Amino acid sequence: MKLKKHFxxxxxxxxxxxxxxxxxxxxxxxxxxxxxxxxxxxxLVSFVFFKVNVAGVGIPLVVAWLVAGSVFxxxxxxxxxxxxxxxxxxxxxxxxxxxxGKGEISHFNALCTAVSGTVGIGNIAGIPIAIxxxxxxxxxxxxxxxxxxxxxxxxxxxxxxxxxxxxxDGTVSGGPMYYLTQGLAKIGRPKMGKALGGFYAFGILFxxxxxxxxxxxxQAYSQFLVVTGGEVSFFADKGxxxxxxxxxxxxxxxxxxxxxxxxxxxxxxxxxAILYIVTALVVIFMNAKYIPAAISMILDGAFxGKALGGxxxxxxxxxxxxxxxxxxxxxxxAAIAHSAVQTKEPITEGFVSxxxxxxxxxxxxxxxxxxxxxxxxxxxxxxxNLLGNTLTGMAASSAAFTAHFPFAKYLLSAAGMLFAxxxxxxxxxxxxxxxxxxxxxxxxxxxxxxxxxxxxxxxGSSIQLGSLxxxxxxxxxxxxxxxxxxxxxxxxxxxxxxxxxxxxxxxxKIRPTMANSGLGKAxx
Numbered sequence: 001m002k003l004k005k006h007f008x009x010x011x012x013x014x015x016x017x018x019x020x021x022x023x024x025x026x027x028x029x030x031x032x033x034x035x036x037x038x039x040x041x042x043x044l045v046s047f048v049f050f051k052v053n054v055a056g057v058g059i060p061l062v063v064a065w066l067v068a069g070s071v072f073x074x075x076x077x078x079x080x081x082x083x084x085x086x087x088x089x090x091x092x093x094x095x096x097x098x099x100x101g102k103g104e105i106s107h108f109n110a111l112c113t114a115v116s117g118t119v120g121i122g123n124i125a126g127i128p129i130a131i132x133x134x135x136x137x138x139x140x141x142x143x144x145x146x147x148x149x150x151x152x153x154x155x156x157x158x159x160x161x162x163x164x165x166x167x168x169d170g171t172v173s174g175g176p177m178y179y180l181t182q183g184l185a186k187i188g189r190p191k192m193g194k195a196l197g198g199f200y201a202f203g204i205l206f207x208x209x210x211x212x213x214x215x216x217x218x219q220a221y222s223q224f225l226v227v228t229g230g231e232v233s234f235f236a237d238k239g240x241x242x243x244x245x246x247x248x249x250x251x252x253x254x255x256x257x258x259x260x261x262x263x264x265x266x267x268x269x270x271x272x273a274i275l276y277i278v279t280a281l282v283v284i285f286m287n288a289k290y291i292p293a294a295i296s297m298i299l300d301g302a303f304x305g306k307a308l309g310g311x312x313x314x315x316x317x318x319x320x321x322x323x324x325x326x327x328x329x330x331x332x333x334a335a336i337a338h339s340a341v342q343t344k345e346p347i348t349e350g351f352v353s354x355x356x357x358x359x360x361x362x363x364x365x366x367x368x369x370x371x372x373x374x375x376x377x378x379x380x381x382x383x384x385n386l387l388g389n390t391l392t393g394m395a396a397s398s399a400a401f402t403a404h405f406p407f408a409k410y411l412l413s414a415a416g417m418l419f420a421x422x423x424x425x426x427x428x429x430x431x432x433x434x435x436x437x438x439x440x441x442x443x444x445x446x447x448x449x450x451x452x453x454x455x456x457x458x459x460g461s462s463i464q465l466g467s468l469x470x471x472x473x474x475x476x477x478x479x480x481x482x483x484x485x486x487x488x489x490x491x492x493x494x495x496x497x498x499x500x501x502x503x504x505x506x507x508x509k510i511r512p513t514m515a516n517s518g519l520g521k522a523x524x
Contacts, residue, residue, distance in 0.1 A: 137301025141319025174339020212427020
């Protein structure tokens with residue numbers, strides 16, 4: 001009761017300030033923070049996204065590092081993304097779950113929470129941007145990157161469960177900060193582990209306020225205006241009001257911890273995924289006769305040296321970059337959600353996690369790509385505008401959908417709002433784990449963090465904070481450096497754990513819990 005009283009008191013104060021001085025207040029914060037942080041932002045962004053010129057194409061080193069990690073994990077674990085796929089599906093079904101393992105949520109809920117953090121506006125708006133920058137061939141390399149990212153997730157999420165911290169109240173804390181600290185200490189690198197773990201925790205804590213918070217609020221508000229009438233909407237000049245109302249929803253979900261977040265995500269993710277996928281499949285069906293030409297265009301662009309964006313190399317760079325930005329393989333963020341799973345075998349969550357890039361990249365992004373590319377074949381003017389950058393992002397995706405049925409933009413906007421909400425919920429948990437790693441696990445600290453997260457979310461819909469957003473994005477991608485380094489160093493532990501698990505399955509020490517389940521030898 002006290003918590004609700006303090007919450008509404010804080011919200012009332014913020015509501016009063018914004019109602020009385022909404023525009024001046026927003027503009028004042030915007031200008032003050034941007035002016036103070038612009039020099040820091042420029043320096044950090046140029047450092048994190050530093051590019052090396054290869055054959056006329058600028059390759060961001062941070063993307064190359066992420067790709068190197070994905071290739072390594074795939075080859076080192078002998079293509080676990082293929083070998084383990086069937087077993088992953090069985091785990092999601094509950095075939096090997098007895099409900100006795102430590103943790104807070106089921107395999108399915110952990111997967112939904114992690115997917116809710118990756119499936120977002122970028123899955124809708126990111127494809128036209130990728131095609132405009134790297135040509136249709138970027139789609140092919142985006143799918144390749146998603147395939148490789150499945151192995152990266154396997155290693156990350158296995159480690160997250162292996163080295164998670166069990167708190168006194170029965171909750172768990174986990175993620176890269178814990179497996180870097182404890183895992184590297186286990187192999188004789190305690191100082192390195194402590195430094196890398198601390199840096200990761202700071203990066204995810206600060207980064208969550210941008211990419212997983214204020215940006216999502218801003219995007220949700222823009223989609224809400226589409227649904228309610230744009231410039232003539234009652235909310236057209238009341239982004240602060242929308243932000244407050246939306247933030248209240250977020251607060252009452254995240255205050256319940258990972259169980260509450262996972263419960264909402266398990267309902268929200270299937271609904272929003274079905275809503276978007278069905279809508280996209282209808283468009284693809286209506287463009288069915290253009291599918292062969294669209295696929296041919298994608299494959300030709302993927303291997304044609306005359307493609308956009310510096311030829312084949314440009315298509316590869318753009319495709320991998322867009323996939324990495326979408327499924328976050330190598331960033332370690334999703335491993336935080338997976339660490340809360342209830343299981344006695346850490347490796348099982350590694351298997352489950354490979355389904356995440358499957359849904360995010362190999363299904364949702366692939367379907368979006370077919371919507372865009374078949375529309376390009378059907379309408380040369382649309383293709384010209386897209387490749388000429390006069391129509392891009394969400395506007396391009398909306399144009400491809402509404403060409404067939406005008407009301408599609410409302411479905412897209414509704415899906416976009418749900419994507420934004422689900423992403424914010426997941427990232428609130430990621431940031432919370434960074435907070436508790438740095439400041440300790442205590443109830444008052446968690447409540448303070450949730451207040452800060454929701455206030456930033458409320459402000460995000462009415463102010464831009466460009467410099468803060470740039471710093472946040474840069475930090476989110478900078479944390480891949482210690483994370484991927486940790487994956488290289490700790491992969492032997494995962495491989496050993498995998499071999500032990502397969503042996504238990506083969507010898508019957510681990511058996512299906514469902515009467516009609518059977519385990520084929522091909523899985524091992």
